[in-house]
Amino acid sequence: MRHGPIRSPRILRLLAGGLLVALAVAGIPAPGARAAGADTATATAIAVVVGHGQAAATPLSPALVAGVFARKRQLWRDRSPIVPVNLPAAHPLRRAFSRWVFDKTPEEMQDYWNDQYFHGVLPPPVLASEEAVLRFVASTPGAIGYVSSCLVDHRVDVVATLQPPEGAAACPH
Amino acid sequence: MDDKDRMSKQGSPSDGARSAPSVRRFLRRRRAAVAGAIRAGMAIVLCLAGATALAGDEPAPDVPVAEHIPDSPPTGIALAPGVTFSGYGTVQLLAPDHRSRTQGDPGRGGPGAAAGPGDDAQFSQRARLNLSHLSGIAWWEPTPAWKVLGEVDLQDVIQVPHHADGDGPDSTPFVALDRLYADYHLTDSMTVRAGKFLTPIGRWNQEHSDPLVWTVLRPLISQAAFPTSATGLMVLGSVPLADRWLDYQVYGADGGDWRRSPRSQAFDRAVGVRVSTALDGDLQLGVSFSRFDESDYASTRFTLVGVDAAWTWRRVEFSGEAIMRRGSNGGTGDEDGWFGQAVVPLADRWWAVARVEAYRRPAESESARSRTALVGLVYKSGQHWVFKAEWAHAAGNADGLPSGLLSSVTLVY
Secondary structure, three states, X not given: OOOOOEOOOHHHHHHHXXXXXXXXXXXXXXXXXXXXXXXXXXXXOEEEEEEOOXXXXXXXXXXHHHHHHOOOOOEOOOOOEOEEXXXXXXXXXXXXXXXXXXXXXXXXXXXXXXXXXXXXXXXXXXOOOHHHHHHHHHHOOOEEEEEEHHHOOOOEEEEEEEOOOOOOOOOOO | OOHHHOOOOOOOOOOOOOOHHHHHHHHHHXXXXXXXXXXXXXXXXXXXXXXXXXXXXXXXXXXOOXXXXXXXXXXXXXXXXXXXXXXXXXXXXXXXXXXXXXXXXXXXXXXXXXXXXOOOHHHHHOOEEEEEEEEEEEEEOOOOOEEEEEEEEEXXXXXXXXXXXXXXXXXXXXXXXXXXXXXXXXXXXXXXXXXXXXXXXXXXXXHOOOOOOOOOOOOHHHOOOOOOEEXXXXXXXXXXXXXXXXXXXEXXXXXXXXXXXXXXXXXXXXXXXXXXXXXXXXXXXXXXXXXXEEOOOOOOEEEEEEEXXXXXXXXXXXXXXXXXXXXXXXXXXXXXXXXXXXXXXXXXXXXXXXXXXXXXXXXXXXXXXXXXXXXXXXXXXXXXXXXXXXXXXXXXXXXXXXXXEEEEEEEEO
């Protein structure tokens, strides 16, 4: 049985359209809102490190660092696997790293990782501390992590340094 | 795939006019197919697990063990080193608006063919509790350069009230092979994919899984104007572009769709490309182009162009897509449409969503246009389940488009 065209309830269309506009207005960030975020408060430089003497590791641009930690880049030049590791989401350095590299907080990256999950891509695993990152990176072929630049020692090589906007402060450790 | 995924075959021999003996044969075949697919899936998983069980990669005792953070995306079930299993299940509670129309649009697929996704007669006629999806995704990474991924989706496994014979093929359970492909990382910025994959047109189609989308109802333009999957070859990757990344996908298919769903169209032949990038981290833009022949349109070649955008700021998201499809036979099969969607947080884990969509189906008159408006609520739990409730209304020439209250609970595992 075929019916004639439905009359559109204009009230619903107006409601949905109005809500769209209202949401758009509500969602527009105030100028400078991001710059005021607390996650950029960490001022120490961040060193992106790999194990000492790893032949495949070469200096990485900020975009490549982002690609590695977003799992867009999964192989070193010698086709060995890249093994990125993160700090916990609440760690100040992780939050600063995420802000500087992705322009998002770890929480804001959740949707990205949810999407990737359904394509068989998992986020970098997490280590509890910067010392744990140093130990893991130093002893795991292909591993890459990040620590405060003042904690870099002979166990690792620096492949990128992310400078905070207003220069590095004294090492917080 | 949701209710809105459906592309029913009204008027086909499998409709309500089927005789009782043929219905029994049909159900027997369906049950056998379901059981066979489940057995095959389990065998594949067990083989993958067995093949990699010997390839253990234990870290040195003094090396810290990496963990996954709480409230992180789900990390799947590690069946063995290199083998991960995941998936999701969705239960829908649908309370249709009785003013909804019940017939399909003859424009889709030619005269007398199905209207499009969501064109489910029983959806429009009665309330239903439905285990709409039970999806299993497994991937195996035997080496850093290789990955094999498969996704099987048991659709409409359980329905209360149970589907009736007269509901047609859309209301019967179906074991869908959503994806099955092998990836080989040719270079760091180029991967070759062979098998069945989701058609890279727009954002929604490639991220259509229930846990990823904000609404129960899927926009028409994300599926009605093109087959949602293709079996063939794809080259994909990401290349640095200034300080951003440009993602690309180039694909080709030459028919032979693996386990074609009765609820979707299939390519006879297709070539296409999609590029997308994120500007300033918040704004994602994508452009899709495809030329294809569709199995239900004889001697018509289609050209499709699509654009999509998503802007996110903190927990706010605005997104939209638009497509335009043109056929080679002077207007036959021309389709175009767009949607805009807004999502804003209301509380810690609550969001409000609103969407409007317009779509023009193949026909020569203005009445072939349909419009859909939707408002809803979404709750995303930290334990990987999602609740959605929305009220949709379809207007214009909205044959078969769902109207009413749609809700679902999805659990990710």
